[in-house]
Amino acid sequence: MKSVESIELKEVVIRFSGDSGDGMQFTGMQFSDTSALEGNDLATFPNFPAEIRAPQGTVDGVSGFQLHFGQSHIMTPGDHADVLVAMNPAALKANARWVNEGGTIIYDSDTFNEKSLKKAGFASANPFKEERLDDRNVIGAPITSLTKEALANSGIDPKTALKTRNMFALGIVYWLFNRPLRHSEEFFDKTFKKTPELAEANKTVLKAGFNYAETIEALTRNYKVAPAKIDKGTYRNISGNVATAWGLLAAAEKAGLQLFIGSYPITPATEILQELARHKSLGVKAFQAEDEIAAICSALGASFAGSLAVTTTSGPGMALKTEAIGLGIMAELPLVVVNVQRGGPSTGLPTKTEQSDLWQALLGRNGESPLIVLAASTPANCFHYAFQAAKLSIEHMTPVVLLTDGFLANGSEPWRITPMAELPAIVPPYAQKTDSEYMPYARDPETLARKWATVGMEGLEHRIGGLEKQDITGNVSYDGENHERMIAIRAEKVRRVARSIPELEAFGDPDAKVALVGWGSTFGHLRTATEELNLAGKPVAHLHFHHLSPMPSNTEQMLKRFDKILVCEINTGQLADYLAMRFQDVRTLRYNKVQGMPLTVKEIKAQVNTIIGG
Amino acid sequence: MKSVESIELKEVVIRFSGDSGDGMQFTGMQFSDTSALEGNDLATFPNFPAEIRAPQGTVDGVSGFQLHFGQSHIMTPGDHADVLVAMNPAALKANARWVNEGGTIIYDSDTFNEKSLKKAGFASANPFKEERLDDRNVIGAPITSLTKEALANSGIDPKTALKTRNMFALGIVYWLFNRPLRHSEEFFDKTFKKTPELAEANKTVLKAGFNYAETIEALTRNYKVAPAKIDKGTYRNISGNVATAWGLLAAAEKAGLQLFIGSYPITPATEILQELARHKSLGVKAFQAEDEIAAICSALGASFAGSLAVTTTSGPGMALKTEAIGLGIMAELPLVVVNVQRGGPSTGLPTKTEQSDLWQALLGRNGESPLIVLAASTPANCFHYAFQAAKLSIEHMTPVVLLTDGFLANGSEPWRITPMAELPAIVPPYAQKTDSEYMPYARDPETLARKWATVGMEGLEHRIGGLEKQDITGNVSYDGENHERMIAIRAEKVRRVARSIPELEAFGDPDAKVALVGWGSTFGHLRTATEELNLAGKPVAHLHFHHLSPMPSNTEQMLKRFDKILVCEINTGQLADYLAMRFQDVRTLRYNKVQGMPLTVKEIKAQVNTIIGG
């Protein structure tokens, strides 16, 4: 055993990359789980190709998983990687520009042959030079052959053996960061209960990788990342899509309702449906419809029948749902519509993240059709905003759109589990049978919500529909003045939600005259940039919108406190335009990047510095 | 024959009203045609109930046709009626508040019995008093019985005879305005060529009505409305939907293309499809699809195959088309999408007019998906803007949304026919086979339009689709920087259309500091209000947007010339919001009414007067 120096680091970014079939997502998740169990805070970001399994060895087929862990509060999966694991030349090619200066690259030297290099698009036999990665700490390990060797006498067939290559790589990285193998080993034992030979094989290879790292001279030191100081509680890792699913489940339980999801698979929203389909024991009805229209319509039907009704989709599916959302607005039924945004327009970049469906959510319907729009900001808080979306939808009797995106959906982070007892009540505004006739469109004077009579309630039979409704009675009305009144009421009902939502808060330097403004998944990057800028003495604050319609009631006042406002978005400026429209006195600057990827803290800071003179 | 005074009037508004089955639309059109042929300018506005034939005698079942004709340029169908024809009590009830003070009401006294009055919702036996119409010139004529009598010996069966009641009413009105019967008589002769007894019956009853009016003492004078001074040319009456259909036909002929319309019926857009289905002799392929999605998709297919492709719909159908519009944007194919707006949201008020789909047209799609948006402003200029929409779509290789609305669609006015020779050329940017490979996404440097290679062109085989395209080659690309570049190119392509569209012009007082601003079908009312205000010495100008995306290049500069800008819309302020977003320095005031009806000149003037102090 060589003697190694163990260096203490505050935070590290690792990126695992390889072919779609190389199991990089799984490898990344193993490292995340172990790190979380060891007490680090962390954030992850998987990045898939659009093809299921694009041709092996090509750049298009590379799948990546980035993970950022540290001793302090981690809010992004990191801009650039400190360590890149590249299972083949294509993985190197695809990720070269994401490795930090001074970073480490671990690659499977067995795969770096002429043919593969060519397939990956390298022109020469020296890919590192070609990518100007000479100054990086480049470590080639014969991962494939050592994996085979490790399992040579195990009785495992060669094809299966090869599938454990990723565990060899993981072993190396575990050694590099002083992680115990224990958690992964336990995982294998549990998962492969019925095929113990597979558990053994994985464990063997993992250990082999670990030992290999300990042995070779190339790795002369390793690193320690101490546990983070985090709030007390019970934690788990959770991805945005699972958190969304669970938030909806929690809301249903709180409201005493059956959860109904009508959905049609679409990347990157599918996992919400998949997750809910698993939990039949909680009484969820998870209906995979024939298309997005049937999905939302079945949800509207379920809502009419008294379920907490949900439909989940992504941009193109959202487009198909807009007519039925209009019906929900007219019928004034609770309905949660989740749009996990992806790159558009049209099919666009299905596996990439983007924030370009804000306008669609706010205004993408025929007629005057306001509704509530929320956006989650981190993988874990998808739980909270999904819960919130359901609560507002039920209590205000109107459809709610919840926006998340591919980055949140697939990304994950440790989450301090909120036990059910800590969640607020949800009180459905049920109609009561009284002596006087039920008036379906009579309203709560405070919220303007109508009362909910669900099919099966005796004595409250009534008819609803998409034609304009007469105020109070809900009968069909073609009267122009009634129409105008109803348009005003529906708008006012949505506006009044502002009474119950939190005010917009400024984070960071209290004297800041410059504000970074964002919504949705840019939260972590903007917040981290703000913290770092503040640490560097730059008077910057961060404002984040979770509520986009209605906006918090202090929005204008808050925005006016700043001399300069930089709205940062992964689109061409939709929030900035929306603010311009809503608050004509407020001027904003914009930073927009639409490359299917999150913003980086570095570029945000650079932008701020050019504004304030950095 | 009594001696009558014939008074010269400048303009008159007549409203015919009765049950859906009473033929009021037909009656109105007869009067319009005659007036047009006598040289008046005019504008018409039919107003239907949502039911096909709602219960006879009820207010919901009343169908109305308003017509405004005069000696000068007529731009609206008029606010209030000078003459109301009410075939039954319900018609009176529905239209009571639309009769001018001092106006005339002609009603069928045979129908004003206790039962009918009750059915119409009158509480007393004196409906005129109940509606405070005592000061109107109320003339009861036993139209039903006199019609029967007129045809008593004609051999016509009683049921058919009764159907000609409307002609008796028309005869009275013809007398009242000194109109010749000739044009209608010729019409009957032509229409009922094969059933001359019907032609005779209609002519007999028309004449009977005319003679009755001439005879009775109640009508002591009649009116003359001299011909208008209008531009030389050949004229015809045309409705907005027919004009739209014809504009598209004209564009196809100019461009040398086959016209393909894929559409699904929906009120008030259906007539465009119906009209085009009639003109197979012009080579139109009019495809009634199974739904709106199939409609637009078939159009996209036809466009790919080299047709001028069109799809027509109204708000709810537009909602269904948004996903495919995104595909059109990505595929960069010509496609004209016509949205004949109606009252929303959801099914809303299907037979009523509204301007509430502007946002949907501008931004109602997933992803960053800009396109060209135009709006016609009068029934006749639907021809021009449909032509223009096709021209821009073809020449700029991008979908175009043309907005009209129920008011334009069903309204009609005389139109100076534009012969084909007077229309501008349309030049499809066809790809040419050259030595170098066809690059589907190489662009014209001026317009940024790509070249159009239609299926069947030899040597230009290529693939398109909804995934992000690589610049120039058009291959699928998941590259983030390419994506950002393509988003920018698509936006710039649309922006550059501004180079070729007319600048925004101010109409009215050249020194005006107050501007009335509008778009779409409010044109006539705003222009008339401006003229009348100018005549009254009020310094007001009128700006009208036909181009909403992109807007004319001088828009900001033009808006800044005014101290006060009043944006008038039949929605809750969509253009006003859009202007606020686009031009943060420009402040606007708003006048919005959303009652399913056009604005009135009177109320617009009142609004202006409160602003400038009138």
Place this chain on the structure above:
Amino acid sequence: MTLNTKTLNLSAKEFKSDQEVKWCPGCGDYAILVAVQKAMPELGIPRENYAVISGIGCSSRFPYYMNTYGFHSIHGRAAAIATGVKLAKPELSVWQITGDGDALAIGGNHFIHEIRRNVDINILLFNNEIYGLTKGQFSPTSKTGAKTKTSPHGTVERPFHPGQLVMGANGTFFARALDTNIKHTTEVMIQAAQHKGASVVEILQNCVIYNDKTHAAITDREHKDDRQLLLEHGKPMLFGKKKEKGLRLRGLELEIVEIGRDGVTLDDILVHDAKTANPALHWMLASMEAPEFPVAFGVIRAYETPSFEDNVAHQIAEQQESSPIRCMDDLLFSGTTWAVN
């Protein structure tokens, strides 16, 4: 599902809402409304458990006239909404009201999928072979050659036969009724309601305004006995003024025979078996067209197999029995978690 007839003592009147009925005078929809209002009280289901769901069209105004829960939704989507209602609360009696355009044009996909899944919904398909509400365009059931507003020179489309489409979608129940025959329509509806699964009742409906007499070849006095075959399960397929004619199978074709002629006796006549799984004969019966053949009325197919919402509920019950996750807190704290103190 066996229902207690009449235990609730409801009458047709109680199923009438206070809204004025607004179809054109003479429209076939009126009679169908009466039939539904007669059928419902027969089913022994409390009024609040009825959900009447429609799309858009003249026919789809139906829910407003029923004193039950009702949803007049958007064009073509009644099937999807009804599926949601039924899945959410399987104890409800869900009725879908839809037109030939609503169900078979824009709503075609939801229609075939609700049938495929066998969701227990009573689907009343008002077939007037025209788009009524939009004033007279051809529909997917319009006869080839029909001149309508959008086919001024005659359609060139081949129509759907609703019965065939139902069977093509693996359907379990198909019946046909005639608007004017209220008594028979009522009976058919009761049978449809009693069938557990997607029950499609095609009702030939007359649109007096835009497609008057489109069914006249079948319904006119002169021919109706010869052109209408009233099917009853277990009964021979007889028709004609004196029930003198019947159907017989020859190979894979039906033929009309006359009892007493050419030695044909009652025993030669096919006996209707609506309940068999094999749709072959049901297909032939549903496909018969006048004037060559009589048009079949009554329940043509009623094959029993578990319904979707029951299967769904069953699977949930199973999971609730076996899964350790019984409430949200169970789920939240399941799997890999760790405590920070």
Place this chain on the structure above:
Amino acid sequence: MTLNTKTLNLSAKEFKSDQEVKWCPGCGDYAILVAVQKAMPELGIPRENYAVISGIGCSSRFPYYMNTYGFHSIHGRAAAIATGVKLAKPELSVWQITGDGDALAIGGNHFIHEIRRNVDINILLFNNEIYGLTKGQFSPTSKTGAKTKTSPHGTVERPFHPGQLVMGANGTFFARALDTNIKHTTEVMIQAAQHKGASVVEILQNCVIYNDKTHAAITDREHKDDRQLLLEHGKPMLFGKKKEKGLRLRGLELEIVEIGRDGVTLDDILVHDAKTANPALHWMLASMEAPEFPVAFGVIRAYETPSFEDNVAHQIAEQQESSPIRCMDDLLFSGTTWAVN
């Protein structure tokens, strides 16, 4: 449509585009691609007259790999786009590439309508009984009980049988092929292309990643001779290792018989008539399922009747002959006009 075979002397190679094929190694789609690239040059149609239109799904990436005009559109809409292409230019050879999800879930409506209208499109339905591209959810053709990502406890849905749906939609052509049998698939595709009308070819396709071996009961070595029946028009329906088994009709059911056993001779065996209008036997053949019956491959139904785009073109030609309106100026100045001088 009779086509001049080979007059253009094109080869499969010329139908390959320069784009790298990106399906998973082992995916059945590869073989189908080869079959199409072999079939097209046989049809004597110039390359630029081919339009390959797809929706979204793994299978729908197909157009990128074809050196023809191609449109990779949006999910479920290939049928509608293809209809537009064919209507606009009837001289084109239009091929629709679609998956079981694309065609039968979201695209179900367009699918049945293109069939009903009989638009002359060659519809290749890649049936892998799963949503491949979205990583493994059940589809409308997944077998009841299938465990997939969205049915972790097994689906409770009844599947569509594509052949039945085609016939339910009044379809004129249905064939079945197997991805791995390139030669047969090529032949079937040529026949589909030569059929004037909507030709549906269901291709049983293996998804190695999410639904591996779903067709194994039919395709595995051991059973394939007994479980595959290759139909040919005019030929007896024989199968088995030595073609010793055959199909016979008993009443309205098919039964398997063995030649030489129980006195069965070749004459007792049904002879395939793909061209008959009556779909009864086609339905039974298309519905056969293993292991009870062999699964039918080849052209099951090919009934000739005029195609939609021809009818449309015909009607236009008629109007062009008879109408006085021959150009826009004719129309503009038609009817009531008046001059102002």
